[in-house]
Amino acid sequence: MHLLISFSVCLLLAVTAVAQKPHPCKSPPLMVGRLSMIYPRGQLFVYERFSYDGLGQRIRVWAQGTNHNQSFYEDVLMLFREGVVYHISYRNQTCKKRALKVRFQPMEVPHNATLQAQIIIGSSSGPGQGLLVNNWVGEIPEKQANYYMTFTEFGCLPVSTLYTSEQYGWIFTSFFNLVIGIEDPQDFIPPDFCDTTKPVDEGEEVVTDFFEALLRKDDQ
């Protein structure tokens, strides 16, 4: 009996310990927020406002920045399930529809990521002075890339991501002002002046990458 109790206590402690260790997590499916992205090798600096719908696999992005010292502004709606990306210009009332041949990547810590450290940004000495976050590392073998991700412990919200690879150098993204939920569901509906019925010609320009989708200028 004594042995059984000891064993139960040990098991309980073990389960508690396992439960307390951070695990890879998924971000809330509906979010709006801002991010800044630095990609030195591509001479790219982007500041974005975005609406993210992980359920419908839809992302709307309003991006501004500089690409090779040329400033740009982009309004992009990516519908991953339909495999379509719209480059929208309200000023010109134009809309370019292109094929989007890239798998939807939800905001999450990959399930095979390794916990590097749990840290507090700022301090735990006073209320509102610190943020508990987890640092994750991992590899993407098929792209010969490594990633370093920081997500909040509570809420599983992205704080920053760093991708490094021989091919691309490094891409650093920092997230902020995140709000859980969608402010305007119309963000994911193409405006009236977009011809949504127009078929996407596969022989035409095809966007195969998230960043490429962002950077193709609306050259209509």
Added chain:
Amino acid sequence: MHLLISFSVCLLLAVTAVAQKPHPCKSPPLMVGRLSMIYPRGQLFVYERFSYDGLGQRIRVWAQGTNHNQSFYEDVLMLFREGVVYHISYRNQTCKKRALKVRFQPMEVPHNATLQAQIIIGSSSGPGQGLLVNNWVGEIPEKQANYYMTFTEFGCLPVSTLYTSEQYGWIFTSFFNLVIGIEDPQDFIPPDFCDTTKPVDEGEEVVTDFFEALLRKDDQ
């Protein structure tokens, strides 16, 4: 009378607005914490644990990292008021005393820094999910350098600093696990095997820079 009330209300609103705008601030005078520093041009990566006494102008640093792919470990006590730096080795029971010719730089947002943005790292949608911080920018004309600093709104704690200059490239420091107060006041007292009475020969090696102080190897 009506005019006077209107004027008073306007003044009150103005004062409130001014009070709500973030102002450059000083960090708590006593702190312990950790930081990581990246200085690509110097091929330097450092991870530090530090004790900081802004009142006594004393900093103790336990640093480990790589410098030109050579790993190093340093235990350094900087006494800015006395103008002395000790490079301590408990393993060898040795202690190198050098002159420290650098002005103490308290942890603070410089008074002439410009507010770039107030942002929330993470989210304000749930408790413990976000951290309100202020981004500051400024110039150091005498060093032809620019700085970008992020400090918490509550507590004025450092989150990150970025220095850029033509001469050095960029130096990025990220702070975490800060605790207000000093864990061990003995951190600032040289160990017994340090000959504190030994005069510092001004003709000898002189450390004129904080980073230099950190990187001089204990070559005794």
